Amino acid sequence: MTTQDSALRIAGLGKRFPVRTAAGTMETVDVLKGVDFDVRRNEFISIIGASGSGKTTLLRIVAGLTQADEGGIEIAGKRITGPGRERSLVFQSINLFPWRNVMKNVELGLEIGGEPEPVRRAAAEKFVKLVGLEKYAHAFPHELSGGMQQRVGIARALATDPDILLMDEPFGSLDAQTAEFLWDELLKIVEQTRKTVLFVTHHIDEAIYLSDRIVVLGGKPATIIDVIDVDFPKPRYSYDVRAEPRFAEFRARLRRELFRGGTPMAAEEEA
Amino acid sequence: MTLREFALNKWVLRATSILVVLAAWQFVGSRINPIFLSTPTAIAIAFGKTIASGELVSAVAASLGVTAAGFLLALVIGVPIGLLMGRFRVIEYVLDPYVSALYVVPRIALIPLIIIWAGLGIKAQIVVVFGTTVFPILLSTFAGVRHVDARLIETAYSFGASEKQLFFKVIIPGAVPFIMSGLRLGIGQAIIGMIVAQMFLGIAGMGFMLTNYGNQFATDYVFVVVLALAALGILLTEMVKFVERRFNHWKPDERTRG
Ligand SMILES: Nc1ncnc2c1ncn2[C@@H]1O[C@H](COP(=O)(O)OP(=O)(O)OP(=O)(O)O)[C@@H](O)[C@H]1O
Numbered sequence: 001m002t003t004q005d006s007a008l009r010i011a012g013l014g015k016r017f018p019v020r021t022a023a024g025t026m027e028t029v030d031v032l033k034g035v036d037f038d039v040r041r042n043e044f045i046s047i048i049g050a051s052g053s054g055k056t057t058l059l060r061i062v063a064g065l066t067q068a069d070e071g072g073i074e075i076a077g078k079r080i081t082g083p084g085r086e087r088s089l090v091f092q093s094i095n096l097f098p099w100r101n102v103m104k105n106v107e108l109g110l111e112i113g114g115e116p117e118p119v120r121r122a123a124a125e126k127f128v129k130l131v132g133l134e135k136y137a138h139a140f141p142h143e144l145s146g147g148m149q150q151r152v153g154i155a156r157a158l159a160t161d162p163d164i165l166l167m168d169e170p171f172g173s174l175d176a177q178t179a180e181f182l183w184d185e186l187l188k189i190v191e192q193t194r195k196t197v198l199f200v201t202h203h204i205d206e207a208i209y210l211s212d213r214i215v216v217l218g219g220k221p222a223t224i225i226d227v228i229d230v231d232f233p234k235p236r237y238s239y240d241v242r243a244e245p246r247f248a249e250f251r252a253r254l255r256r257e258l259f260r261g262g263t264p265m266a267a268e269e270e271a
Numbered sequence: 272m273t274l275r276e277f278a279l280n281k282w283v284l285r286a287t288s289i290l291v292v293l294a295a296w297q298f299v300g301s302r303i304n305p306i307f308l309s310t311p312t313a314i315a316i317a318f319g320k321t322i323a324s325g326e327l328v329s330a331v332a333a334s335l336g337v338t339a340a341g342f343l344l345a346l347v348i349g350v351p352i353g354l355l356m357g358r359f360r361v362i363e364y365v366l367d368p369y370v371s372a373l374y375v376v377p378r379i380a381l382i383p384l385i386i387i388w389a390g391l392g393i394k395a396q397i398v399v400v401f402g403t404t405v406f407p408i409l410l411s412t413f414a415g416v417r418h419v420d421a422r423l424i425e426t427a428y429s430f431g432a433s434e435k436q437l438f439f440k441v442i443i444p445g446a447v448p449f450i451m452s453g454l455r456l457g458i459g460q461a462i463i464g465m466i467v468a469q470m471f472l473g474i475a476g477m478g479f480m481l482t483n484y485g486n487q488f489a490t491d492y493v494f495v496v497v498l499a500l501a502a503l504g505i506l507l508t509e510m511v512k513f514v515e516r517r518f519n520h521w522k523p524d525e526r527t528r529g
């Protein structure tokens with residue numbers, strides 16, 4: 001693969017954290033080790049793995065919020081050391097600003113980027129509408145349900161028009177109907193705006209439905225235990241992907257990998 | 272409204288309580304030496320006289336001026352220092368020995384020094400008010416900065432925010448609820464500082480009226496000042512609370528209070 005069609009390179013990534021032991025002393029634990037893959041331009045990649053396997057950690061390193069202990073991230077052949085305009089992160093913990101209404105939250109990135117007021121407002125209106133919250137444009141976060149807050153977080157990340165969208169379980173607290181509606185919306189946005197997506201989830205069907213490739217993290221420390229090419233034709237929202245017989249095969253394969261050891265908890269795999 | 276509902280209405284309860292206390296006061300006060308307790312009627316007469324002579328109004332004006340000046344000075348100095356100490360460790364470590372030391376010293380103990388430095392006039396009174404007011408404001412602001420949700424700082428940082436943007440878009444708005452409670456505490460302290468300053472340093476103002484009438488054992492006049500102070504305190508605190516509500520409009524209602 002040439003650097004032309006590579007949007008992002010994750011090169012031999014390793015990350016350690018100090019953790020407190022039962023004895024009260026500190027001990028260094030490897031969370032990620034030798035994580036290595038390329039993300040192509042306009043590719044949709046899901047990272048799936050058990051809880052605690054290091055998915056958020058990996059995404060935070062790509063976002064430039066945490067430094068890797070080994071290896072690193074390259075964008076257009078350059079090693080990144082911090083956040084950048086070409087990437088936006090949708091946080092697992094959402095992180096809306098409680099004193100800003102929905103519009104102002106969505107405008108945050110543009111405001112920081114120094115965009116003038118009319119540009120910000122137009123973008124915020126567009127993306128607030130896209131996530132179906134135009135009726136709540138002037139509501140404050142505490143007046144929204146968890147799922148609505150998550151949609152604001154997504155709108156905020158999209159508003160800066162990044163090339164690479166980093167999403168940490170963005171649909172985790174939505175009901176199934178809203179989530180599935182947003183799967184299609186996300187696929188449409190990604191297609192129209194030609195985005196590259198790195199999408200963290202532990203939802204197997206979601207990963208298969210959305211992704212071009214699925215990277216499976218497992219083990220302690222976590223490494224890539226499988227990469228699945230999901231080669232269903234696009235656009236996927238135009239037919240029922242889940243009725244495809246191979247959908248069930250992918251699902252079975254992922255279940256096997258994620259439930260290896262009888263538990264979806266990475267922490268217990270050591271035992 | 273049933274009789275029971277009427278009797279339990281908060282305004283009915285308050286009014287009844289006040290009437291009972293006033294009646295008891297009048298009853299006891301008129302039977303003992305007026306120097307001890309005076310009576311509500313004597314206080315009302317004294318109030319009328321201080322209003323008619325203009326004495327009370329000019330004292331309140333003098334006190335308000337000193338309180339406002341000291342409070343505003345504490346605000347414009349305390350908030351920025353609190354913000355900087357909260358955000359920058361270096362500034363915290365450089366300044367906290369002085370802040371802690373001054374905070375534990377009763378400000379009244381500094382009055383002789385203040386007289387030496389600032390004399391006996393309005394300036395000295397403002398300095399005393401500043402001294403009592405700046406600490407609650409500074410320390411609340413500091414605490415507010417430390418309580419800003421680190422995840423919001425990180426969110427702004429993920430969008431490439433500069434230190435200046437973090438400060439103005441996250442730290443300051445995030446600290447506002449704490450700053451506001453600092454101002455609420457500060458206004459109470461400012462009134463205390465003002466009274467103390469005018470009792471020691473004043474030739475005018477409510478504090479001066481208090482010492483003056485106290486020395487003459489004019490208990491009814493002392494009560495006039497005390498009640499005027501209470502009214503002033505309520506007024507100023509309500510003003511700060513009003514501003515506080517304007518700033519905290521985005522917060523969930525306090526509907527859980529009984
Ligand atoms: N700042 C930190 N300090 C210490 N340990 C950390 C830190 N951040 C993460 N860890 C540890 O790293 C491991 C991976 O955490 P991470 O949040 O990346 O998991 P995850 O795969 O996103 O899990 P989930 O699906 O539950 O969100 C966990 O064991 C966690 O305790």
Ligand SMILES: [Mg+2]
Pocket residue numbers: 055056057092168
């Ligand atoms: Mg996570």
